[in-house]
Structure formats: C-alpha cells, structure tokens
Amino acid sequence: MFGFKNRGEGRICNECVRIKNAKGNLKRAYGLTFGDIAQLLQDQDNACATCLAPFSQVDPDNFRVGDANVDHCHARGHHRGLLCMDCNIAPGKVKDNADTLSRMIDYLTA
Template sequence: MADFTRDAQRKDGLSFYCRDCRILRDEASRRKRLGPVRNNIRPRSLVVPAGHQWCPDCGEVKPLSEFPRNKRMPNGYMTYCKPCHNTRTRASLEKNGGSRNYHLRRRYGITAEHADQMLAEQDGLCAICREAPAAHVDHDHASGRVRGLLCFNCNGALGQFRDRADLMLRAADYLQRSDQTRTGAPAGATFVDLPRRCP
C-alpha cells in the first residue's frame, strides 16, 4: 500500500499505478505536452549525487567542476556543462553574425554593417581629431544613442570630461588663455622647465 499514492477519485483511495510507474508516466506525459523545445527537463527518476549536476544538453550527470561558475545561479554554477555551454555560445554568436556583430548589437544597438558604414563616412578617422583611426564607438550615456566613432584618446577625453560640453568649453578657454599669457609675456622673458623632484 505504501508503494501507491493517494487518489480520492478511486474507490479504494489509491492510485492505479505504483509511485515509480506513476513518475515515469507523468514524466512521459509532460515531455509530450511540452514538445521537443522543452525536452531538456531533468527526469524525476534521475538521482544526482551531492557535488554533481545534470546537464540538460548532453543528459549526463557531471561533477560541479565541469560546469562554469555563475554567482547569479542559486547553486553558483551554470545550467550547462562547459562543453555544452561553449557549443551553445558558438551557436549563438553564429546566429547573431559573429562576435563583433553580437557585441555591437548587445552594447550599442547597432550592427557591424552600420558601424562599417559610419567608419566609411568618417574616412576611417576619428570624428573629433580627424587624425587617428576611429576604433571606438561613442554613445550618449543618458540616451544610449550612438554619436560616432572615435580614437582611443578622444573617446577617453570625453569620458574624463563626463560628456559635459560646458567643462570642455572651459578647458578650451583655459588653453587659449594659457597661450595668450605665454605670447603676451614681457620681452626677454624665458620659460624654464624646473627639474622634477622625487617625493
């Protein structure tokens, strides 16, 4: 009697199938209902020892060391083992047009074709200095809108000025005043570079 689950709809109050058979039938029914897309559900009858995990893709039970770490998951590990995880990652990259296209779409919302078109329109040069090759996508951090392609230095400068035009104008004014002070110095004045001192 303990091998059978309760079923209030039957006269004797017990299920027609024993527990093990009932689990197998429920599992088969669930797989049939969910279809091939969701057939990666762990079989209830499968026993997973401590320190191990079941991989839905290959269907194997492996030690946790065979799974990539992920702090966001309840057990601290990814769902798929390392080989299956790598296969899924490669398939996802190919589906999205390669790693460059995937990165640009995910981070900036543009495709590699769009980035190449922008680069051609800028003649391959930075949109600000027009001297160095444009290698970085510049975007407005508030709206996420892509503004153009910049060189490393110009992109870094915008970041240092926190994308604030008023600070950049003050910096330009400062440089102009500094040049005027030098050129407006009294005749015969020399500028001497002081030696550096160690702290």
C-alpha cells in the same frame, strides 16, 4: 588554419565563435551591425570624428572594430560616432559636460 572548440552542438571553428561574439557584442552594446560600422567609417573618412587621426586596424568586412571606439551617450543611450581611444576617453573624464569642455578650450587658447 583555425582551431576548434568542442561545444554541446559539436565542434565549432574558433574564428566562427569570434565573429558570432563580435556581432553579438556590437548589437547588444550599441544596437549596431558591422554594416553600420562600415557606413560610419565611410561618413568619417575612416578617421576619428574629433581629432581626425586615421583608423588603421578597423576591418568591418572581417568583423573587426580594431582601434575605432563606438562613442555613445550614457544619458540617452545613443551612439554618436567612432573615436580613437584618447578622444573616446576625454568626454568621460569631464562627465560629458559641454560647459567644462568649453572652459578647457578657453584655458588652452589663453
């Protein structure tokens, strides 16, 4: 079913390589495990923390984050939750400045 890669330690299943890389990337970038992702999904009702759009491609049991993005604070380095791509981009566009976001809300509701 899955192909194999020849590595120095022998042949390794491509799916096993994908899972190992996914686990390592999540741990290295955010200090999270797929168990942590599953808990965040449960806490957020499997939806974006800000716009509440449901995630459709996330499967922590199969080591896939899919359309959920781990939102993190660049200044303090901690993660805040799971966001859709649009909501994940928005804080970065205003440089995580709450005053700018507040003025944008005032502008939109005027």
